Amino acid sequence: MSENGDDASHQLRVSKIHNGTVIDHVRAGQALNVLAILGIDGGDGESVSVGMNVPSDRLARKDIVKVEGRELSQDEVDVLSLIAPDATINIVREYDVVEKHRVERPDAVSGVLSCPNSGCITTADEPVTSRFEVLKDGVRCGYCGTIVREGIADQIDT
Numbered sequence: 659m660s661e662n663g664d665d666a667s668h669q670l671r672v673s674k675i676h677n678g679t680v681i682d683h684v685r686a687g688q689a690l691n692v693l694a695i696l697g698i699d700g701g702d703g704e705s706v707s708v709g710m711n712v713p714s715d716r717l718a719r720k721d722i723v724k725v726e727g728r729e730l731s732q733d734e735v736d737v738l739s740l741i742a743p744d745a746t747i748n749i750v751r752e753y754d755v756v757e758k759h760r761v762e763r764p765d766a767v768s769g770v771l772s773c774p775n776s777g778c779i780t781t782a783d784e785p786v787t788s789r790f791e792v793l794k795d796g797v798r799c800g801y802c803g804t805i806v807r808e809g810i811a812d813q814i815d816t
């Protein structure tokens with residue numbers, strides 16, 4: 659049973675998890691941003707496995723992140739969808755996948771991204787919660803209209 663058709667004997671597989679979440683079909687190159695979104699920096703003892711540029715059926719190459727002992731909040735999934743629009747969230751309990759769903763891009767995200775425009779009211783010292791409309795290929799600030807396409811991950815408030 660190979661998930662990618664390659665000769666399994668030549669592959670170092672990321673091992674299965676016991677309880678937690680597998681974020682699969684992450685766009686290649688985005689795994690570290692996924693960790694950043696989830697606030698994982700290795701400092702809090704969570705057991706995390708990361709595969710980068712793994713061959714995949716659905717994507718040419720994918721990244722995969724497995725987090726032991728953790729389920730994700732809707733906010734976290736919403737932000738993940740911005741950088742990993744094809745991702746699958748698998749909830750694992752007692753080694754079985756008990757829930758699997760594709761991320762859905764929300765129409766908008768509030769309070770999770772900061773605007774790169776230094777003149778934007780959301781970046782001033784005002785009690786304004788950022789709000790971005792989600793576009794097909796980026797996000798648009800609801801206050802100043804600045805569009806971010808590349809580098810959305812850099813705008814994530816952590």
Ligand code: CTP
Nearest residue numbers: 661673674675680682724746748750753754755
């Ligand atoms: N997985 C895991 N630990 C488990 C169970 C599953 O790490 N205890 C991982 C698998 O390695 C896989 C992902 O979770 O990367 C989804 O598992 P599964 O649904 O069994 O695989 P597929 O059917 O290949 O998933 P899909 O159809 O979404 O590609």
Ligand code: ZN
Nearest residue numbers: 773778799802
């Ligand atoms: Zn703005």
